[in-house]
Amino acid sequence: MKIYVFLLFVVSILNYICASSSGFYVDNGKDQTVLDKSMSRKQKLNFEKTMLNILGVRRKPKRHIASSNLYSSGPQYLLDVYNSLEGSKRHTDFNLDKDLPSVIESDVIMTFPMKGNDVNNMRHEKGIRLLFDVSDVPVGDTIVGAELRLHKFGIDEIGNITISVYQVLLDYNGERQLANVNNVNVLYTYEGWLLFNITSPFTTWIAFPSMNEGLYISVHKHSNPGHEIHPETVGLVSSIYDDTEDRQPFVTAFFKYGSSSLKSKIRRIRDVRKRRQKTESDVSYNFNPFLSESAWTLRSCQIQTLYVNFKDLNWQDWIIAPDGFASYYCGGVCDFPLNAHMNATNHAIVQTLVNLINPNEAPKSTCAPLTLGSMAVLYYLEDNSVILKKYKNMVVKSCGCH
Template sequence: MSEDELTSLRIEYVKNQILHKLRMDQRPPKKSFDDLPEPIQEGFAIQNDDDTEYLNRQLDDYFAKTTQKIIFLTQEFEKCKSHEYPSICFMMNISEDLDVNIIESAQLWFYTEPNNLNHGMNHTFLLSEVELWGTSKKFIKSKTLAISQVGQDELAWEKIDLTTSLKIWLEYHNFNPTIELACETCKTEAMPISLHQDHKPFVVINTFPKRSFNRQRRNVNCGPSSTECCRDSLYIDFATIGWNDWIIHPKGYNAYFCRGSCNRVASITQAGTHHSTIFNKFLHHTSKNTKKKLELVPCCTATRYSSLQIFYLDSNNTATQVTLPNMIVESCGCS
């Protein structure tokens, strides 16, 4: 088998691993990212956790664990008609499988346009939940969730904390709350919130705490003339394999693989795995009790893995970030 054929098989194995860990039988249908808000397309609204070692300790299961969800809001036209201030309403569609016990934080992101505001002064935005509506669709009651002061001298993304509200909605099984954002200091009828596809509001939900943990990795990579067991590069480019139309981030990643010989006894005894420890004892016992040459030769295989975070579009109103356990080879050894 040629090296190109081996590479193709390795890539197919990685693709199958991703789908299996996401509990998918096949890749999702092709999606368009053109109407995603700018912070998502450019990646700065996406939570990145570099503490893969911490994640590995927490992710004992084979399957993916959700670390972030982004909910795209649907504008609601009927429920804001009677507000005394310029306002806009949105309906949220919260996944029913979202566990309240793993919510770390939630934020509403919205983009303000200074053309509709008075320059040189701060403006007050009032976020409320529309709670009750009569059969005639007239305003009955709303509950204030947050008040935000915004200084408007330039275009900007603003954030309002929704963590407590989201947990209450989940606890009471309110999966489709309606929220209203009003500008109490705006003197025009137009609401200064952009609804353009690049700037439309959305809610970011983080479901796994960030950790700061620095660790040094051993240099286990193969060199140009390596023959003994080592780690070699295997970059998976999602555009090349045709998966860049549903995986938003990252654009690709290095999965790595193990290659090389395990003929030397030193390679076996220094591998540091449970299997190699037993093998080392067997070598010692054999050398004491027989003069026969040992013919067992172990394989070069992965001894440590780390996780991969991917961010993908799973429906029209939700994007999800998950952590896939054991997707990146960190070190190789003979076992």
């Protein structure tokens, strides 16, 4: 029995060593997808650096981030959005239909958990002030919109209430003042998430961080509008000490890539190209190591398997979803005749004919992507907050001869 257990241990170690030798899977030329084990340690590090640059992450977040609570309200919301983008089933009650236009328009979505609350600090002593740290927003990106979500439990009472959100401001004397942002009217019996548009105060906080004094939540009965009541008496979750992690207040912000962000991306791409030129002799990401030259020439231009596995790169501690992605690539030759399945352009057909007549006059046409798709990645930042990013042109959809 001990020998059997030891053998299992050895096999698991060997599997780990093999799996850690590379982060991607390719077609072995026999219609089988297998793990590429041909990378050296240096090549794998170069591959990881390139992937991190593409994802816009300077360095891998620390491993302790895996202990962050994925089941709190903000991360659960982003996981719901991710599943919606991927066409998967959703299991929460955030009612994403209202957010659909912002989700489609944005490139980056972030959630900010409540960092604290403060009671009895305003002249309206029955309300509550919520505090949010929004200092980690992407620099240079354009704000599409921002929302506050509050969860309300149903209360067995007849009547309506008005829940108001105010931006807390400081006057010239340092006294706190309130500016109304949004109001929602609901029944006492309503249960679910309440949505408030806070784009204006959020934009102010980003432009002037020192003005972030939080938001003030005020509740009034319709029957007695001049009398303020405590938020918890109507079922509002407004305390970080409540045993309701999946119901905590949070802010959601939607962004589009801005010009400065685009410039930094271009800069990163240039850096990646320079590194590729330096390491070209070490690794070629378009080369399939399982195909010999003779086997390669037998294949015409078509889409090939290339799957990047984040778990093999040991990134599962900071990337929440997906586990990896099928990037695919275009491989094969564009020899005459260019059949219909090669999706050849007219220019490629002419170029191939010229090459066939006189190879010195023109090179063969090249097998390259015709259409590319996007992918979404949900991951932790250094401060344990969660971000969802959409990356364009990451997945090959079809190939053709150019």
